[in-house]
Amino acid sequence: MSGDIKKIVLAYSGGLDTSVILRWLQETYRCEVVTFTADIGQGEELEPARKKAEMMGVKEIFIDDLREEFVRDFVFPMFRANTLYEGTYLLGTSIARPLIAKRQIEIAKMVGADAVAHGATGKGNDQVRFELGYYALKPDIKVIAPWRQWDLTSRTRLLDYAEKHQIPIAKDKRGEAPYSTDANLLHISYEGKALEDPWVEPDEDMFTRSVSPQAAPDQPTYVEIEFARGDAVAVDGQKLSPAALLTRLNELGGANGIGRLDLVENRFVGMKSRGVYETPGGTILLAAHRAMESLTLDREAMHLRDELMPRYAKLIYNGFWFSPERLALQALIDGTQETVNGIVRLKLYKGNVTVVGRKSPNSLYRLDYVTFEEDSVYDQKDAQGFIKLNALRLRLGAMAKNR
Numbered sequence: 001m002s003g004d005i006k007k008i009v010l011a012y013s014g015g016l017d018t019s020v021i022l023r024w025l026q027e028t029y030r031c032e033v034v035t036f037t038a039d040i041g042q043g044e045e046l047e048p049a050r051k052k053a054e055m056m057g058v059k060e061i062f063i064d065d066l067r068e069e070f071v072r073d074f075v076f077p078m079f080r081a082n083t084l085y086e087g088t089y090l091l092g093t094s095i096a097r098p099l100i101a102k103r104q105i106e107i108a109k110m111v112g113a114d115a116v117a118h119g120a121t122g123k124g125n126d127q128v129r130f131e132l133g134y135y136a137l138k139p140d141i142k143v144i145a146p147w148r149q150w151d152l153t154s155r156t157r158l159l160d161y162a163e164k165h166q167i168p169i170a171k172d173k174r175g176e177a178p179y180s181t182d183a184n185l186l187h188i189s190y191e192g193k194a195l196e197d198p199w200v201e202p203d204e205d206m207f208t209r210s211v212s213p214q215a216a217p218d219q220p221t222y223v224e225i226e227f228a229r230g231d232a233v234a235v236d237g238q239k240l241s242p243a244a245l246l247t248r249l250n251e252l253g254g255a256n257g258i259g260r261l262d263l264v265e266n267r268f269v270g271m272k273s274r275g276v277y278e279t280p281g282g283t284i285l286l287a288a289h290r291a292m293e294s295l296t297l298d299r300e301a302m303h304l305r306d307e308l309m310p311r312y313a314k315l316i317y318n319g320f321w322f323s324p325e326r327l328a329l330q331a332l333i334d335g336t337q338e339t340v341n342g343i344v345r346l347k348l349y350k351g352n353v354t355v356v357g358r359k360s361p362n363s364l365y366r367l368d369y370v371t372f373e374e375d376s377v378y379d380q381k382d383a384q385g386f387i388k389l390n391a392l393r394l395r396l397g398a399m400a401k402n403r
Contacts, residue, residue, distance in 0.1 A: 005029045005142060007113040009104055011130070012037050014049030016169060018119045020158050021146045022056055023165050025117060029144075033117075034060040036107050038100050040070045041185025041243065052168065062107055066099060067185055071242035074099050075186055078316060079282070080230040080340075081305060081333045082290055085313040088263050090282045092187025097126055098321035101133025108141065115142035122148040125268050129319035136322035179206065179276075185246050187259075187279040198264050198274045209250065209278040213257035213351030220349035221256055222356075225249075225288045227344070230337030232285060246281045253280025256348040268318045284353050288344040291355040296339045296362045305336050 008025055012018045012035035025033050035053045037046055046063050053061045074095050085091055104116050116134055120126035127145055134141050152158050162169050179190045188209055195202060204212055226234035233239060235248050253259050259280035264272050293302060308329055315326045342360025346353055368377050 005031055005115045005144070007032050007034065007111065008115045008117050008144060009034045009036055009108045009111065009113045010117045011100055011104055011119065012049060012053065013119070014046075014052050016158060016162065016167075019052060019056070019167050020152065020161050020165075021117065021119050022053070022058070023167060024146055024150060024152075024161075025144065026057070029115075032060075033058060034062065034107065034111050034113060036062040036064070036104055038103060039063065039065045039067060040096055040099065041067045041247070042183040044183075056167070060111055064103060066103060067243040068241060070096065070099055071185060071246050074321075075246065075282075076231045076242060077330060077334070079285055079289055080337050081309050081312050081329075082286060082293075083309060083313045083316065084286075085317045086263075086265055088261060089265055089277070089317075090187065090261075090279045090286065091313065091316050092184065092277060092279055092282065093182045093189055094125070094129065094317045094319075095186065095321075096184045097129035097319065098133045101130050102137060105134060105137040105141065108138065115144055117144040117146065120145065120147065123269065123271070124273075125317070125319070128268055129321075132319040133322060185243060185250070186282050187277050190276045191273065195274055195276060202262065202276050206276070207260065207278060210254040210259055210280050211257050213260075216255070216257035216350045220347045221252060222345060222347055223249075223252055223284070224343050224345045225285070226342070227289070227292045228341055230289070230292075230334070230340040232288065246285070249281030249284045251281075252348060253284050253353075254278075257351040258348060258353055259283040260351070284346065284348070287353040287355060288346060289340075291344045291346075291358050292340050292342055292360065295358050295365055296342065296360050297336060298364070301336045305333055308332070 008029065008031060010018065010022060010025060010033055012022060014037065022033060022035065035049075035058050037049045039046055050061050050063055078091065078095055083091060085094070107113070108116055118127065118130045120130055122145070127148070131143050131145070134143055146152075152161055159169065161167075179195050180192045182189045190202065190206060194200065224236050225232050226237075231242075232245055232249075235245055235252075240248060259278050259282065261277040261279065262274075263277070264274045267273055312326065312329045312333070315321070315323060315329070320326055339360075339362040341362050342358065344355060345357035347356050348354075
């Protein structure tokens, strides 16, 4: 087995799991391992990961700031579709995986590696997302998934392995963690342990990105978001880069108790799982984008996109970001966004996002057509024939039933 692999690029966080994986790869394959750590806004200091990799004998270490690319090329395209998986989930974990896979393959090509490795377990969605990305971008790449291969099947065994191989373990990792987390600039997720019973409410002290709605300010916060071709470009009149804009919305949402979600979702591998999420900025962005579209998007274009959105969401959730069907859907979605320009005003208050104003140079809203006052542009008598023609098939159906 070891002779087949010459060089491995490992997606490496510096935590317990990937540190054990790093040593296991070195021992099992007896080849050089390159570590890659992505800064996608998880909010953790990444230099300790570098020092740990150096201490474990890694010669090539990549720590890349991908925050702008993450929001610009992955989060924003997804939000142009108002994407929700199973009606509620904003896909914070799902949308980060193709970017990590993409960069990992770029590094593999750069350093001449013939294999890549990840720390996703054999029970979850992430193994699928990573590996579909790898194969789409480099069909001949070899993929190593230690959780599907080794016998370190529990946290106790991982800790024992770490002790035996003198891998430093953070003190808080020595106990049984109440849940596992995944974080990036769009969200943070909590799963496992105390949350595995879907009847049990999560503890308030678990949350890290938002105050509870009850503890949020008693006065509402107003915010204005400007859009250009479907993407948010400014907050309260200040032009911001994609990552800076999402960071600002996270601050505003978190301070007002916005973006918490407790759901049971259907994993691609076939089981249901319970997760708790915080997506403060994304929750605001979704409401604002829909409001901007309500003013600027043609009815049938909007409805067509909305019909396709669940399919698009499922593709992202299941790991098919680089598939031809996702790219085709993206082209259609992006084509609808040319006129989605203008400003939306929202009120943030104790966990709620309320749209209170919208304006656009591309507005399709015409006061002279919708007013209840007298007008000269719409003849109400025309509605009679319109209704009769639409009722014809209903009348014929009823007549047939009554025969």
